[in-house]
Amino acid sequence: MPKTVRWGVLGLGNIAKKFADDIKLVPDCKLEAVASSDMSRAKSFASIYKVNRFYDNYDDLFKDSEVDIIYIASLNNNHYKHSANAIKHNKAVLCEKPLAINESQVKDLVYLSNERGVFLMEALWTRFNPVFDQLLKWISEGQIGKIKYIYASFSFNGTDRSHDSRLFNPEKGGGSLLDIGIYPLFLSYQLLGYPISIISDAIKSETGVDKQIAMIFSYKDSQALLYSSFSHNEDMRSKICGERGEIYIDSRWHESKSITLSNNKKTKKKIEFIGKGYFYEIVESNKCIREKRIESNKWTHKNSLDLVKLMDTVRAQNNIIYPNE
Ligand SMILES: NC(=O)c1ccc[n+]([C@@H]2O[C@H](COP(=O)([O-])OP(=O)(O)OC[C@H]3O[C@@H](n4cnc5c(N)ncnc54)[C@H](OP(=O)(O)O)[C@@H]3O)[C@@H](O)[C@H]2O)c1
Known part of the structure; x- marks a missing residue:
């Protein structure tokens, strides 16, 4: 090579x-x-x-x-x-x-x-963001203890996009879950692994794909609230709460340049970022x-397989089917 x-x-x-x-x-x-x-x-x-x-x-x-x-x-x-x-x-x-x-x-x-x-x-790309390395470092150092709760969400207002756009057209693999919900799922999976159970509920576009979707991933002694939507904007800050402290990934968390640890003291880290991420x-x-x-x-082959299995499960719960599947 x-x-x-x-x-x-x-x-x-x-x-x-x-x-x-x-x-x-x-x-x-x-x-x-x-x-x-x-x-x-x-x-x-x-x-x-x-x-x-x-x-x-x-x-x-x-x-x-x-x-x-x-x-x-x-x-x-x-x-x-x-x-x-x-x-x-x-x-x-x-x-x-x-x-x-x-x-x-x-x-x-x-x-x-x-x-x-x-x-x-x-x-x-979020997996390779230096902020994510900082997050993993704090968790492995035990800075927040065992994770009990994750909140991660990804939304933007895409209501001006047509039914034929890549966001809404099922022929193009549309739907908020596959486009942006994949990020909250990834965060929960990366930090807590494959959940024991999943509850989810979608609101669908007229095209049949999800325009917004809420999910609860349950683990042995912790939970993750995950959400994605094309229906509105929001401040995309995510939270990872442990028994001894919390970590906040600043907005927009999936491409963030800063992260805050709050335990016995508050530590904010700003990361020098190269390019767009x-x-x-x-x-x-x-x-x-x-x-x-x-x-x-x-980010291994198994990680991608697990992530798509999670999306398949959520889609099955909400009857979201793509053409020619
Ligand atoms: N990582 C991120 O931050 C991020 C952000 C946005 C999107 N994405 C992902 O990137 C991918 C592309 O998104 P995008 O926003 O770049 O999309 P886009 O600009 O709408 O389209 C990307 C390309 O897809 C092809 N295409 C568009 N409409 C088509 C059609 N009707 N039939 C066949 N091919 C068509 C075209 O390729 P040609 O030039 O060859 O014609 C087009 O240049 C998606 O999978 C999305 O999930 C990632």
Whole structure:
């Protein structure tokens, strides 16, 4: 593997631009090629980000021998297809969350990654945020004792978006759970593990996907209240409460730059952040590729499988079904 990790980006929409801004900040890697279904979008993206090669189809990117890893930034319903295709062409994959729509698709991707010996990771960028490392450090030091309660929520007002938008269209894998509810689920899962039981209740859009959803995850001696919504804004601060203190991740917690510990004294940590926050998952992917790993030990294949199982359970409780499942 060359010293410089060569990235390709597939699907040149909103998130791809932010990601491309952060690639520029990471040492020893470069954005080598991009692909869109639309030639004018590919050309304009390549010109802005000074990319050597641009394609108006994804196959050419899969076949590009000078690309080591592809960042999949297409819509949720296409993550499985695009990631599988990339791996079959022996390209490492960093795929936007959710890694796929359901457990069966994630299982297939993990199987392919193992079979081909190719790196695969879900782009759960919050896991790689330095604030998250601080959170884990305080918890492992016992600063708040045993966790008893987690509150995590992710909402924004998306009521101006059409039924055909990626937020609401089931064909595009819409719904607040898969788009943003995945973050609160992740926080609870990462800190407390797989819950013993789940209660959830969704309010659905006319399109059949959830526009807001509330969940209670119960553990042996603790609980998590989790929520996501496209119906309103909110101050997104999360709380982790233990028997000896609390930790507050400041707003917006999933991309936070500061975190507060409150036990016998109050400690606020502000973290110097590089880029928009995607920097850290890029660094982790590069490291794994150089070490010839097929998964990160910070966000493993099993972690992605567990997370999608949790989302499948919540969807089943609320009869949220995607086309062709
Ligand atoms: N990590 C984060 O902070 C974050 C934030 C927002 C979104 N996301 C995730 O990133 C992914 C993309 O979100 P986005 O906001 O970037 O979406 P977007 O801008 O609406 O679309 C992304 C790309 O999807 C393809 N696409 C759009 N409409 C399509 C259609 N009708 N049929 C087929 N392909 C279509 C296009 O690819 P082409 O250019 O190839 O045509 C488009 O450029 C989603 O999975 C979302 O969950 C992550």
